[in-house]
Amino acid sequence: MNALAIDVHDLRKSFGARVVIDGLTMQVPEGEICGFLGGNGSGKTTTIRMLCGLLRPDGGSGTCLGLDLIHDSASIRLQVGYMTQRFSFYGDLTVLENLEFVGRLYRVPGLAGAVRAVMQRFGLADRAGQPAQELSGGWKQRLALAACVLHRPRLLLLDEPTAGVDAKARREFWDMIHEMSADGMTVLVSTHYMDEAERCQRIVYLAGGRLVVQGSADEVVHSANLVTFEATGPGIERAARRLRHLPGVATAAVFGRDLRLAGLDRAALRRAIDSLDEPGLVWKEVEPRLDDVFIQMLNRQEAGT
Template sequence: MSMADPLVAVSGLAKSYAGRAVVAGVTMTVNAGEIVGLVGANGGGKTTTLRMIAGLLRADAGSGTVLGQPIGTADTQQRRQIGYMGQKIALYPDLTVIETLRFHAAVHGLARPGQAIDGALDRYGIGRVARQRCGTLSGGWARRVQFAATALAEPRLLLLDEPTAGLDVATRRDIWRWMEEFARAGHGVVISTHDLSEAEHCPSILLYHGGTARAQATPRAIAEAEGAVSLEAAVLSIADRAAA
């Protein structure tokens, strides 16, 4: 793929479990240097969408490409260019922070692992807990370490599932700063969130409701389409209409 091609260009993605549609007809484009938000209530299909893009789930329907390859056909080399961070903390509790980073450096076959790890300890402010076992970290520190591990190999596409949920203000601010730095460096970032104040910071979003997603647009455009003064007001309007 060329530098001008979208990192993600998918159409009509759908996934069902036991005959129940979880995601239906999701269409999305992510270009280099963009942050795209998947916005909606928990259980609305955001995580399933992220996992299909990451290659962790196979879509039942839909087509398109992720990093230039047909969705669902990623090889090992392509997967190394995708950083996926799930909502749940996924760190080995008996490993120290620095051991965790060494493990991820080895998995990605980094040419200069020591340099990458030293850079991550500094960039993500986790040097002070480098020798601490991950199982003893607080939620905020664990999330910082998980972000550092996910981003260690500088993936071209960063997929983050509710990365700031339940975190303190300082850690939330830092995670957003790191995402924006990734975008400015030409990487693509997709973040799922149910926090509408966060969604307002995304240049474009997909608004999920009941497993379907509205066409990708700016938060302002979605609000204006609903005749609402804000994204929050638009979401409430949509929810009220669906419940009527």
């Protein structure tokens, strides 16, 4: 295994009485693209902010690029590119001016050339003179990513970079993330989209400020020990509605013409299917998918709290 870009142990953070990060331990090897997943309020943004020194952890320890999270946060900032969840550039400045400002703060050598190169790379050259506030969602994300990588950081922290962006722009954005990765950058990217999670080499799943599971997509799917059945035929909506309330059923949902049923206990699922008495449905067992696993985890978390 490579050296670890992120290595934190038992990290804790509270805001007043509200515990947001409750003993988080996670590792991200250098050079990997790591998907950072979890429901809303699970602590993803707080973790990212602690990693880049914007928030001070209440407890625990960790390193980022081999530097101590608490004592070396100034040095960490120089080697990390952080893309905030909310667009955070100056709307009244142009694309070029925003990039120049960021570049100067990082004291990027050969600024003019570096800015030109990054604008070329992200297709921003034609929009150099456009005020940032006039860019559409997808282009704003590009500008934000360009500003993040201008100082050639070793680690990119991207907080829901593709929220609210159309499918084509999302795909292009992920192509760019893979390009960055090919250049040797480590990427930690939080997302709610399953297709994006599947493009990651590694997944870290958070719930209630704790790590639930980490590993490759396959590892995560297998470690969940989920059993999944699929059915087609008339009346799948009605069947799904009834199945949801039966014992042993974690999820039952309709995707187009298919009904997907998942749970941890194969026998219980079979009993549930038999009790339906819907002879029109044709059932078969299938491989669980990442989204089955996550929905099951989210449900279990809700049931637990």
